[in-house]
Amino acid sequence: xxxxxxxxxxxxxxxxxxxxxxxxxxxxxxxxxxxxxxxxxxxxxxxxxxxxxxxxxxxxxxxxxxxxxxxxxxxxxxxxxxxxxxxxxxxxxxxxxxxxxxxxxxxxxxxxxxxxxxxxxxxxxxxxxxxxxxxxxxxxxxxxxxxxxxxxxxxxxxxxxxxxxxxxxxxxxxxxxxxxxxxxxxxxxxxxxxxxxxxxxxxxxxxxxxxxxxxxxxxxxxxxxxxxxxxxxxxxxxxxxxxxxxxxxxxxxxxxxxxxxxxxxxxxxxxxxxxxxxxxxxxxxxxxxxxxxxxxxxxxxxxxxxxxx
Ligand SMILES: C[S@@+](CC[C@H](N)C(=O)[O-])C[C@H]1O[C@@H](n2cnc3c(N)ncnc32)[C@H](O)[C@@H]1O
Numbered sequence: 001x002x003x004x005x006x007x008x009x010x011x012x013x014x015x016x017x018x019x020x021x022x023x024x025x026x027x028x029x030x031x032x033x034x035x036x037x038x039x040x041x042x043x044x045x046x047x048x049x050x051x052x053x054x055x056x057x058x059x060x061x062x063x064x065x066x067x068x069x070x071x072x073x074x075x076x077x078x079x080x081x082x083x084x085x086x087x088x089x090x091x092x093x094x095x096x097x098x099x100x101x102x103x104x105x106x107x108x109x110x111x112x113x114x115x116x117x118x119x120x121x122x123x124x125x126x127x128x129x130x131x132x133x134x135x136x137x138x139x140x141x142x143x144x145x146x147x148x149x150x151x152x153x154x155x156x157x158x159x160x161x162x163x164x165x166x167x168x169x170x171x172x173x174x175x176x177x178x179x180x181x182x183x184x185x186x187x188x189x190x191x192x193x194x195x196x197x198x199x200x201x202x203x204x205x206x207x208x209x210x211x212x213x214x215x216x217x218x219x220x221x222x223x224x225x226x227x228x229x230x231x232x233x234x235x236x237x238x239x240x241x242x243x244x245x246x247x248x249x250x251x252x253x254x255x256x257x258x259x260x261x262x263x264x265x266x267x268x269x270x271x272x273x274x275x276x277x278x279x280x281x282x283x284x285x286x287x288x289x290x291x292x293x294x295x296x297x298x299x300x301x302x303x304x305x306x307x308x309x
Contacts, residue, residue: 044127089275102259
């Protein structure tokens, strides 16, 4: 990765100088106001990524909650920081439970997490002994959330988040032992190119963990929503599992298998105090929860595992 490491500082400089979200200043201020608390233990193995050490008074808890809510909406979690519980929209621990037993252990492996959100899974990967986790995600708010969590967890961990898209990675990294792409594939307009991008980050024999929406159907079937899907404008290809298996093989992966297929439930994705906008319940048909509000099959997600040839 040394060639990448050399160009990364300039690339990040370019990204910083061209990214300016209207809320950046407010987020930056909230980051700077986060209290310095002594962490005596971190637990990346628990469902909630947990930092403990100090017992906060009710007033301290309230003011920490208020500061962390500056980073609303919290999509991925949960986190528990010195007794303050961030109950995010997604119970990301449930997805992690479905995945972690099925994949080659990330222990001692270098891991790339494409579309890492606020980095929740990266901490869980460290909990499983990953040697290095690099997350990439272009959404500035999620970088801020990552930095807020890192403030409490400490920055001595081999977990980094780069504020860029998968398309900004060098074309041929060929170095990671495992690459995760979770919840990203259906947002890509060119699905085979996404598989090739992912393949090019892996060393030969490296493992891809691909989690995405699927439909029930035979080989060759794929849903390309004519408009929105579950109110999302940017959903492109939702293949059947057999179709996706063919795409993976055509893209140069072998040993392709499906580790899990699960319908997303309103227990796993819901509005909370930490994500007060609409959530899954509002995206489903009020008359038939097996359909989205637009009349498409409701979200079902599959986890594919494959090896780079
Ligand atoms: C549905 S979320 C999935 C987050 C997380 N991986 C998970 O499974 O819970 C999709 C993520 O992809 C990120 N994303 C959007 N465009 C991207 C791109 N071009 N490259 C990498 N990530 C991207 C979004 O910011 C968002 O965090």
